[in-house]
Amino acid sequence: MNLIFHDLIGKFVQVYIDDIIVGSKQKGDHLSHLKLSFERMRRYGLKMNPLKCAFGVSAREFLGFVIHQKGIEVNRNKTKPIMETKPPSNKKELQYLLGKVNFLRRFISNLSSKTKVFSPLVRLKKEQEFRWDEEHQKTFDDIKDYLAHPPVLRVRSTVSTLAP
Structure with missing residues (x-):
């Protein structure tokens, strides 16, 4: 995953093993960031589990922590x-x-x-x-x-x- 998203990591993509977070600072950028990420996944034949996906959320539990705009919090x-x-x-x-x-x-x-x-x-x-x-x-x-x-x-x- 790191190789696939290497140029996007740290900009708006975070990867942990097979989990991906696409986060945008501006709401207006989020759709284009998702589009770039989806195109990359399609190019490399990656599939997503719809039950594990959440789009357009401001906070999400990830690896036992809560990630949101301000940072990472303890769950x-x-x-x-x-x-x-x-x-x-x-x-x-x-x-x-x-x-x-x-x-x-x-x-x-x-x-x-x-x-x-x-x-x-x-x-x-x-x-x-x-x-x-x-x-x-x-x-x-x-x-x-x-x-x-x-x-x-x-x-x-x-x-x-x-x-x-």
């Missing part, structure tokens, strides 16, 4: 299980929680340093006792607080502002 369905979970009581529950948090890592600044307090618990052997203390709870609460109002990520401009 509340992904934060809800974390927000509602109780503190883990064993290593397995902690690993499950960290997996869910890790999915949202791009929305949590410096996540690895925030979660390093959990590392000794993740490395516990079977015969060792799992002890959830105040430091673990504070970190857990901080992550939940952060996810209550996660940032909207913006697409980076391809124009360099650092060039002399």
Whole structure:
């Protein structure tokens, strides 16, 4: 897909494996962008599943995130299980929680340093006792607080502002 749309990627096309987003800054440009994209798909024999298509929408869920004009947002369905979970009581529950948090890592600044307090618990052997203390709870609460109002990520401009 990247080869097929290489000259359109970053302009108005985004590709992830076999999924394509055609996004336009101006409504008037959208039909011509779709037409170019459809022509490219036709030329290479690509087919679309009508059940997966949405045209002319201002926001859409994509890969578990919500993409819209302002940027990329966390889907509340992904934060809800974390927000509602109780503190883990064993290593397995902690690993499950960290997996869910890790999915949202791009929305949590410096996540690895925030979660390093959990590392000794993740490395516990079977015969060792799992002890959830105040430091673990504070970190857990901080992550939940952060996810209550996660940032909207913006697409980076391809124009360099650092060039002399």
